[in-house]
Amino acid sequence: MSPRHLALLGTLLALSACKESPDPSTARPSETRRYFGTAADGKLHVYFFDVGQGDAALIVSPKGNTVLVDSGPASAAGHLVNRLPELLVKQLDLVILTHPHNDHHGALDAVLRRVGARQLMEPQLPGAPPDYNPLLTAISGRGIQVVSPAPPTSTPNAPQRINLGDGVSLTILWPRAPTEPLLESDKAAMEVNSIVMRLSYGETSVLFAGDALAQTEEYLLAREVSVQSTLLKVGAHGLNSATTAPFLARVGARAAVISVGANNDLRAPAAATLDRLKAAHVQVFRTDVDGEVQVVSDGKSLVVTPQRLPQGKPSDTRYTLVGQGPTPEPNFWAGKPLPEKQVPPPPPEDVQPIETLQTTKTEPPAPVADGRTDRSKKYKGKYVASRKRNKFHYPDCDGAKKIHAENLIEFKTREEAAQGGRQPAQDCNP
CATH class of the missing domain: 3.60.15.10 (Ribonuclease Z/Hydroxyacylglutathione hydrolase-like)
Structure with missing residues (x-):
């Protein structure tokens, strides 16, 4: 093969390599596999x-x-x-x-x-x-x-x-x-x-x-x-x-x-x-x-x-x-x-x-609707909930007083109380 043809071949290979190799800055990282099991076998x-x-x-x-x-x-x-x-x-x-x-x-x-x-x-x-x-x-x-x-x-x-x-x-x-x-x-x-x-x-x-x-x-x-x-x-x-x-x-x-x-x-x-x-x-x-x-x-x-x-x-x-x-x-x-x-x-x-069974939510919980009273907007104290219920209360709510001590959970902020999909209790609308 002539030197001219060799040079042309080298140029084509270089162009091909440039075309097939994506820019490292734009390449998408491969997703890490989490599960490696095999399909169910009927047993x-x-x-x-x-x-x-x-x-x-x-x-x-x-x-x-x-x-x-x-x-x-x-x-x-x-x-x-x-x-x-x-x-x-x-x-x-x-x-x-x-x-x-x-x-x-x-x-x-x-x-x-x-x-x-x-x-x-x-x-x-x-x-x-x-x-x-x-x-x-x-x-x-x-x-x-x-x-x-x-x-x-x-x-x-x-x-x-x-x-x-x-x-x-x-x-x-x-x-x-x-x-x-x-x-x-x-x-x-x-x-x-x-x-x-x-x-x-x-x-x-x-x-x-x-x-x-x-x-x-x-x-x-x-x-x-x-x-x-x-x-x-x-x-x-x-x-x-x-x-x-x-x-x-x-x-x-x-x-x-x-x-x-x-x-x-x-x-x-x-x-x-x-x-x-x-x-x-x-x-x-x-x-x-x-x-x-x-x-x-x-x-x-x-x-x-x-x-x-x-x-x-x-x-x-x-x-x-x-x-x-x-x-x-x-x-x-x-x-x-x-x-x-x-x-x-x-x-x-x-x-x-x-x-x-519902799929586990991995995204942050949706914010609680802001239909709050004047007290709840100004309130700076703690909130409470029962780990058996999806409602949160002020500590002095009637519902809060019925929570058994072993089930009582306390939160420093309203946002923290609303984690996991908890909603404000209707008895005091915190």
Whole structure:
């Protein structure tokens, strides 16, 4: 090729490169991926995460709806913010906090910042730790609706059920306030009123016991609540104060998962608990020994896959548990006398079916309409609200005086009070 042709070719290549390479100042940065999971495969998946001394599990329905049950201690944040995106294709549909102890919600803020959520259910118990209510306030301020496990107001004798689609349902067995009073305990009020729920799919089921203790188990048995399940998520990390022999007999589980940290200060699981599980012929999986435990159901059987296997076991080892058959879920409390004592606070709104949950609002909330009185325009004091309602008040409003102390939230400005979509109460129009 002649020098002239070489020069011409070089010029054309240079022009082509200039045409194809955009100006760095105008190039659009690529959007960071947040979710890396695969499409739903038509099976129910449950992941019991290895979070140390705490609890965290993810439910993924055959349709792809997701529920995070607890979020582990703060020390698990690094693990969960990396693991959850591997399993999700969108933000969480629902987060359930079984009770207000840090080993069940310590990593929640980090998790929600990473993957997001539409709704959060928590038992709304009085006497929560000081850091718990501010956490809920911050969550509500992001547009995540905080809801209660209370029975539906239209059918108070029925438990609350959450439809995850394709025949999968999540039934809240406890607590049932205000239809039934919370259980009383001097030292373990949070634990005995921990959320207990049953996940059902076809002939298989998983019972999540939270940190429920023997007192909770005895109450549910006395009320003839249907707790039969293929797999039991053991309550209270396997402490001796839970998982009684009568409860195990009623559940009839073929396997159990204990979420526990290695060499923990509680010395959980207790040897007595392990003995009771062994006597009931329940195969036990422990996160401190087996790592993350994955459970998959096709509606007929559960397949359990632990992350770590005993020495000598083939790497493709799976444990198959045949379902016990569908368990009827009637109105468990219908026709049974309720205890005389009732819990006074009214319930918040019922949880919507999971298919109709509203999308989380990530933009700032719309400003509150300025139909204010002269007092409200001149007022420089604080405002108050109940974390169970979307109204805010002056501290001296009649409505404010009815807010229970454990639900009271204070705000320094009107703008802060209006965060999360709160509206001025009509009784005093702040």
